[in-house]
Amino acid sequence: MKKLLLLLIGLCFHLPGIACVTCNKQIQETIFDSTFYPNLVTMLSAFIVLGLLVALLAFVSTRRHRLQVAANPSGNILNPVPLTSAATVLGIGLGGFIDGIVLHQILQWHEMLSNKLPPTTLVTKSVNMFWDGIFHAFTLLVVGVGIVLLWRLLFRKDISRSGNLLAGGILLGWGLFNIVEGIIDHHLLKLHNVREITENTAAWNYGFLGLSLLLIIAGLALTGRERKVESLG
Structure with a gap:
C-alpha cells in the first residue's frame, strides 16, 4: 500500500526518488533538454531510410516483374x-x-x-528507458503499416501468396533494419553499442552487421527461389 500511495502521489507531485517521467523533475529536464529534438530526429531517420529502401526495392522488383510478363505474354x-x-x-x-x-x-x-x-544512475537509466519507449513506438507504427499492407492484399487476385515470399520478406526486413540501425546508431552517431560492457565493442558491432547480412541473404534466397518457380511455371 505504501508503494502504491507513493506512485499515486507521484502522479501529481515531483518526487526525485521515483524513476517516473511524469513525477521526477530531474528526469524531465534531462529528457526535454536541447538534445530532445535531435534525438527524436535521429531515431526517426533510420525508419525514413528504411522506408526509402523498401520503396526502391519495390520499384525495381515491379519493373522486373513487368519485363517478365512482357516476355511471356x-x-x-x-x-510477387x-x-x-x-x-x-x-x-x-x-x-x-x-x-x-x-x-x-x-x-x-x-x-x-x-x-x-x-545508465548508471536512476536518472540516466530512466532517460534511456524513455528513448527505448520512443523507439518501440516507431517500431509499433511500422508493424501497423505492415499489417495494413497485408490486409489490403486480401482483395487482390493477381498476386502470389507464397509462404516463401512472406518468410523471405520478413527476414529481409529484419536484416535491413539491423543494417540501417546498426550503421546509423552504432557506427555513425555512436549512440550505443551492441554490447556496452565488453573490452571490444567494435567486434560486437561488426558481428551484428554480419548476422544482419545473413538474414538479408536468407530473405533474398527465399523470395528469389519463389520467383524462379513462378517463372518456370
Whole structure:
C-alpha cells in the first residue's frame, strides 16, 4: 500500500526518488533538454531510410516483374512484389521489436543512448528507458503499416501468396533494419553499442552487421527461389 500511495502521489507531485517521467523533475529536464529534438530526429531517420529502401526495392522488383510478363505474354505469372513488400515492412517492425525486447530489456546489453548517456544512475537509466519507449513506438507504427499492407492484399487476385515470399520478406526486413540501425546508431552517431560492457565493442558491432547480412541473404534466397518457380511455371 505504501508503494502504491507513493506512485499515486507521484502522479501529481515531483518526487526525485521515483524513476517516473511524469513525477521526477530531474528526469524531465534531462529528457526535454536541447538534445530532445535531435534525438527524436535521429531515431526517426533510420525508419525514413528504411522506408526509402523498401520503396526502391519495390520499384525495381515491379519493373522486373513487368519485363517478365512482357516476355511471356501467354503465361499466367502472379505478381510477387506486393506480398514481399508488405512482409518486408512487417519484418522491419518485428526486427525492431526483437532488438528492443532481447538486447535492450531481457539481456540489457545496451539502451538507446547508453554510449552517450550511460545508465548508471536512476536518472540516466530512466532517460534511456524513455528513448527505448520512443523507439518501440516507431517500431509499433511500422508493424501497423505492415499489417495494413497485408490486409489490403486480401482483395487482390493477381498476386502470389507464397509462404516463401512472406518468410523471405520478413527476414529481409529484419536484416535491413539491423543494417540501417546498426550503421546509423552504432557506427555513425555512436549512440550505443551492441554490447556496452565488453573490452571490444567494435567486434560486437561488426558481428551484428554480419548476422544482419545473413538474414538479408536468407530473405533474398527465399523470395528469389519463389520467383524462379513462378517463372518456370
